[in-house]
Amino acid sequence: MSTVNVTVLDFGSGEGTDEIAAELSTDHAASSYGQPVLVIAGEAYGVADLVRLPSGPVPAGKLKLRYPDSLEEAGQATLIRLWERAKGLLS
Numbered sequence: 001m002s003t004v005n006v007t008v009l010d011f012g013s014g015e016g017t018d019e020i021a022a023e024l025s026t027d028h029a030a031s032s033y034g035q036p037v038l039v040i041a042g043e044a045y046g047v048a049d050l051v052r053l054p055s056g057p058v059p060a061g062k063l064k065l066r067y068p069d070s071l072e073e074a075g076q077a078t079l080i081r082l083w084e085r086a087k088g089l090l091s
Contacts, residue, residue, distance in 0.1 A: 002075035007066040036083045047086045061087040
């Protein structure tokens with residue numbers, strides 16, 4: 001189980017780039033069978049769940065995320081890979 005702090009980059013607001021603090025986590029109760037969820041303001045989203053942003057609803061897997069430059073633990077890299085792999089299923 002692991003958590004990675006990330007930044008959601010929302011480019012659709014028309015007012016420049018909005019950055020929203022979030023995390024990828026397998027520690028959240030909404031995570032199932034080791035699949036990470038994106039947690040924004042305490043609300044968990046799977047890759048296909050709609051996230052309501054100022055620019056409108058967007059599937060969580062279609063959001064652009066900025067990952068930290070360095071990871072604190074080995075499980076964090078695996079967490080990011082699992083999220084990116086799940087995002088590929090949306091295409």
